Amino acid sequence: MIAAKDVGKRFGDAADGVTAIANISMNIAEGEFVSLLGPSGCGKSTFLRCLAGLEQTTGGTLLVDGKPIEGPPERLGMAFQRDALLDWMNVLDNVLLPADFSGGRRREFEPRARELLKMAGLSGFVQAYPRTLSGGMRQRVAMCRSLLLEPRLLLMDEPFGALDALTRDQLNVDLHRLWTQLRMTVVFVTHSISEAIFLSSRIVVFSPRPGTVIEDIQVELPDERRLAVRETEPFGRYSRHVRGLFENMGLLHD
Amino acid sequence: MTEASRGYAVALRRKALPFAGAAGFLLLWELFCRIYQVRPVLLPPPSLIFGELAQSPLWFAQQTAYTVGITLAGFMVAAILGVLFAVVVTEWKVLDRLLFPLFVALNSVPKVAIAPLCIIWFGTGAEPKIAIAFLIAVFAVVIDTILGLRSVPPDILDLAHTLRGSRWKVLTRIKLFCALPHLFAGLKVAMSLALVGAIVGEFVSSQRGLGYVILSAQGMFDTPRVFAAIAILAVLGVVLIELLDFVERLALPWQHITGRATH
Numbered sequence: 001m002i003a004a005k006d007v008g009k010r011f012g013d014a015a016d017g018v019t020a021i022a023n024i025s026m027n028i029a030e031g032e033f034v035s036l037l038g039p040s041g042c043g044k045s046t047f048l049r050c051l052a053g054l055e056q057t058t059g060g061t062l063l064v065d066g067k068p069i070e071g072p073p074e075r076l077g078m079a080f081q082r083d084a085l086l087d088w089m090n091v092l093d094n095v096l097l098p099a100d101f102s103g104g105r106r107r108e109f110e111p112r113a114r115e116l117l118k119m120a121g122l123s124g125f126v127q128a129y130p131r132t133l134s135g136g137m138r139q140r141v142a143m144c145r146s147l148l149l150e151p152r153l154l155l156m157d158e159p160f161g162a163l164d165a166l167t168r169d170q171l172n173v174d175l176h177r178l179w180t181q182l183r184m185t186v187v188f189v190t191h192s193i194s195e196a197i198f199l200s201s202r203i204v205v206f207s208p209r210p211g212t213v214i215e216d217i218q219v220e221l222p223d224e225r226r227l228a229v230r231e232t233e234p235f236g237r238y239s240r241h242v243r244g245l246f247e248n249m250g251l252l253h254d
Numbered sequence: 255m256t257e258a259s260r261g262y263a264v265a266l267r268r269k270a271l272p273f274a275g276a277a278g279f280l281l282l283w284e285l286f287c288r289i290y291q292v293r294p295v296l297l298p299p300p301s302l303i304f305g306e307l308a309q310s311p312l313w314f315a316q317q318t319a320y321t322v323g324i325t326l327a328g329f330m331v332a333a334i335l336g337v338l339f340a341v342v343v344t345e346w347k348v349l350d351r352l353l354f355p356l357f358v359a360l361n362s363v364p365k366v367a368i369a370p371l372c373i374i375w376f377g378t379g380a381e382p383k384i385a386i387a388f389l390i391a392v393f394a395v396v397i398d399t400i401l402g403l404r405s406v407p408p409d410i411l412d413l414a415h416t417l418r419g420s421r422w423k424v425l426t427r428i429k430l431f432c433a434l435p436h437l438f439a440g441l442k443v444a445m446s447l448a449l450v451g452a453i454v455g456e457f458v459s460s461q462r463g464l465g466y467v468i469l470s471a472q473g474m475f476d477t478p479r480v481f482a483a484i485a486i487l488a489v490l491g492v493v494l495i496e497l498l499d500f501v502e503r504l505a506l507p508w509q510h511i512t513g514r515a516t517h
């Protein structure tokens with residue numbers, strides 16, 4: 001579905017610019033869950049924004065469904081670190097925003113929006129304003145919004161980065177279950193090694209800036225994932241391996 | 255005292271406090287005038303000013319209504335045209351470059367100096383006064399609305415972009431709402447300025463309104479009457495701003511919610 005070949009992105013002009021990413025090559029097949037893992041500032045968000053059509057690449061080729069990206073691809077869902085909810089709309093209207101923006105199909109999608117909110121355990125907060133919700137609830141609303149139009153491609157930039165550990169674990173479980181049911185393609189940026197292993201079918205590790213792929217790891221864990229999977233031996237092996245990569249980059253020392 | 259009645263008492267005290275401040279100020283003023291026997295032509299005591307108001311309340315009410323009408327008309331025109339101009343300037347970069355510097359330059363001309371011109375252009379009815387109130391008030395609306403329209407968080411603009419919304423949807427669902435708190439700040443300034451503009455207009459030429467009352471009473475050295483009009487203007491300013499506060503609370507319900515749900 002996604003084909004990146006030597007993709008680079010440079011901000012600013014040649015003299016005093018920043019090369020955020022360089023020579024990124026990877027293929028992502030339909031239905032994969034790929035986590036991008038790497039040190040802060042290595043260009044993970046930049047790569048994701050290129051995929052979303054929010055930034056233009058300055059080198060290489062980046063194709064979605066065989067076509068170069070010009071603007072946001074169709075049936076794209078996106079989740080942000082700060083949930084980007086609209087304070088002036090209630091929960092239901094926030095979830096329905098994609099339907100409204102894609103040509104006034106609000107009424108058509110209202111049952112689905114309510115269904116999604118019910119699955120997220122937010123039935124009682126349909127009419128509430130975002131400001132009255134906790135961080136975890138807000139992020140759930142944002143997830144419902146990104147799922148409303150049944151996206152084929154879901155791009156998530158550290159969506160759970162600002163949450164406490166417990167809420168984060170719960171949302172990880174929920175997201176993984178959703179993905180096993182819907183099997184959309186997900187590209188997920190995170191800082192957390194264990195989150196990446198828990199969620200992904202594949203982990204791509206980036207080097208420090210300019211970011212480039214230093215390892216591409218297939219994660220073979222049982223499809224049905226419970227939090228306890230994190231205490232198993234295979235999980236520990238993946239975790240040690242990825243940590244080893246970070247130590248080799250000189251980013252972690254004991 | 256129960257919890258509820260104590261809360262009520264606190265709320266009452268908070269509401270009453272501004273009035274207590276005003277009453278204390280008036281009391282000191284009255285005492286000052288009496289102790290030093292200040293001549294009323296220079297500074298009339300509050301009791302005399304209230305007496306002046308009580309003598310012909312209906313007449314004062316008519317003059318006030320006229321000034322309020324001018325003020326609100328000028329304010330409304332400033333609000334509507336100001337918001338439109340701000341939207342046009344923020345939506346089209348070319349128009350921003352083309353019109354905004356001109357707008358700032360025109361605004362730098364002292365409006366009081368334009369007042370006589372307005373009389374030449376619009377005659378001596380209500381229109382020139384509304385025009386002056388508008389001219390003085392519009393700048394605040396434009397500046398604050400532009401600030402508001404540009405205050406959309408980058409995440410939300412990105413979201414709108416990925417949803418492939420039309421510019422019209424982005425404007426009406428996102429930008430205008432982001433601008434509302436700033437807009438109301440601008441409207442409050444504009445309201446005070448529109449009142450100033452109305453008075454200036456009435457100074458220049460009028461047979462009615464509080465500005466006319468002040469000017470004509472001053473001509474006859476009727477200082478208590480001048481002060482009576484000024485007192486009305488002071489109260490009017492407060493009332494008009496409170497009115498806007500009330501409208502703001504209605505228009506931005508999401509800003510005034512208390513209490514949070516927890517997970």
Ligand SMILES: Nc1ncnc2c1ncn2[C@@H]1O[C@H](COP(=O)(O)OP(=O)(O)OP(=O)(O)O)[C@@H](O)[C@H]1O
Nearest residue numbers: 011012018020039040041042043044045046047209
């Ligand atoms: N709009 C921009 N203009 C100029 N430089 C930018 C811009 N966006 C990102 N950069 C630079 O590109 C580099 C990569 O940024 P990016 O946000 O992609 O990193 P990241 O891997 O997402 O970091 P983090 O994990 O901290 O979110 C940084 O050095 C940043 O300064």
Ligand SMILES: [Mg+2]
Nearest residue numbers: 044045046157
């Ligand atoms: Mg980032």
